[in-house]
C-alpha cells in the first residue's frame with residue numbers, strides 16, 4: 001500500500017543488539033487493529049496531532065531483515081510478497097510499534113527495597129537520602145560492583161522490560177559521579193546492548209547528584225562535570241546526550257547551562273531533569289539551550305512550558321516517579337493544551353523500579369490526563385524522537401525498523417485500561433524476541 005524505499009540514515013552514536021541474519025522475512029497477518037502512527041513526521045507529534053494513530057483494520061506487516069517493507073490490508077500485503085519464513089497470526093489483536101522508554105536509570109547495582117518501609121512511615125525523598133538511602137547509596141554499590149555484576153543485573157532488568165514491550169530504551173549514567181566511574185558506566189552500554197535485544201541510547205548524567213567526595217563543594221563538582229568529566233566522556237564513550245538534574249539542592253540552572261553548553265560544543269545533545277520538586281527554571285533552561293527534551297516538569301511554570309513548545313522541546317512525562325515517590329501527578333492534559341509534544345518514560349531506577357511501559361501508560365491515562373491514543377503516541381513515536389531516533393523507530397511504515405508488539409487486546413484502549421499480561425509477542429529488528437507462553 002504505502003511502499004517506500006529504504007532511506008534511513010544510521011545515527012552517529014548507538015548501541016544496537018545483534019542484527020537479524022540477512023534474508024530473513026516475517027509476516028504479521030490478519031491484524032484486527034494496526035496502530036501505524038504513519039506520517040513520517042520529522043518531528044514529534046504535538047498537541048492535537050497526538051491523537052492520530054493512523055489505524056488500519058484487517059491489516060498485515062511484511063518485514064525483510066530488520067526493516068518493515070510493506071504495510072497495508074492483509075490480503076494485498078500477502079499477494080504482493082513471497083511467503084515469509086516466520087508468520088504471526090494477529091487475528092482479533094492489536095499490533096503497535098515497540099515501546100521506546102525515553103528515560104531510564106537502568107544501569108546500577110543492588111536494590112533499595114528497604115526504602116519502601118521508610119516511604120510507608122511518610123519519609124520524603126530528601127529525608128530518605130538524609131538517612132543514608134537514595135542516590136548515594138546506589139552510587140556506593142555501583143562503584144563497588146564489578147563490570148560483570150553490573151552487566152548481569154542490568155541485562156536481567158532489560159529482559160524484563162522487553163517482556164513488557166520495550167524494544168528501545170535510553171540509559172543514563174549517574175551512579176558513578178567520578179570521571180573514572182562515569183566513563184566506565186557509559187562504556188558498559190554497548191556491551192549491554194550486545195547481550196540482549198533491547199536497543200540502548202546512552203546519556204551522560206554526571207550532574208545527577210553531588211559526589212560524596214565533594215560534600216560542601218557543590219560549585220567545584222559542577223565544574224568537574226562540565227570540565228574534565230564531560231571532556232573524557234565525549235572522548236572515550238558512546239554517550240549521545242548530556243543530562244543535568246536542575247533542582248534545589250542539586251544543580252542550579254546556571255550550572256546546568258554551563259554544562260549543557262559545553263556538552264553541545266562537544267557534540268552531545270542536551271536533556272534536562274527539570275522542575276521535579278520545585279519550579280527552578282528547568283523548563284526555561286531546556287528551551288534556552290535547545291534541549292531535545294525536558295523531563296519530569298511537575299512544577300514547571302506556564303511560561304516555561306510555552307517556551308518549550310515554541311522551541312519544540314519534547315516534554316517527557318514520568319508518572320511512575322510520582323507513583324513511587326508519592327509526588328503529585330503531572331497535569332499533562334495542560335501540556336498538550338499548550339501545544340507540547342509529550343513522550344513517556346519509566347524513570348526506572350532503584351527508587352522507582354518500573355520495567356513495564358504498559359504500567360506507565362496506565363498511570364498516565366488514569367492520573368495525568370492523557371487519552372489512550374495520546375499515551376500510545378507518547379510511548380512510541382514521540383519517545384523515539386526524544387532519544388534522537390524518530391526517523392528510524394516509533395511507527396509502522398516501510399523503511400522503519402521492524403520493532404512490533406502483538407497485543408492480545410481487542411483495541412488499543414485496553415492497553416492503559418488493563419494491568420495484566422497482554423503481550424502476545426515482541427518483535428525487535430524483524431526477529432521474534434518474546435512469545436507469551438501458551
Ligand code: ZN
Nearest residue numbers: 103105273347
Ligand atoms: Zn530520572
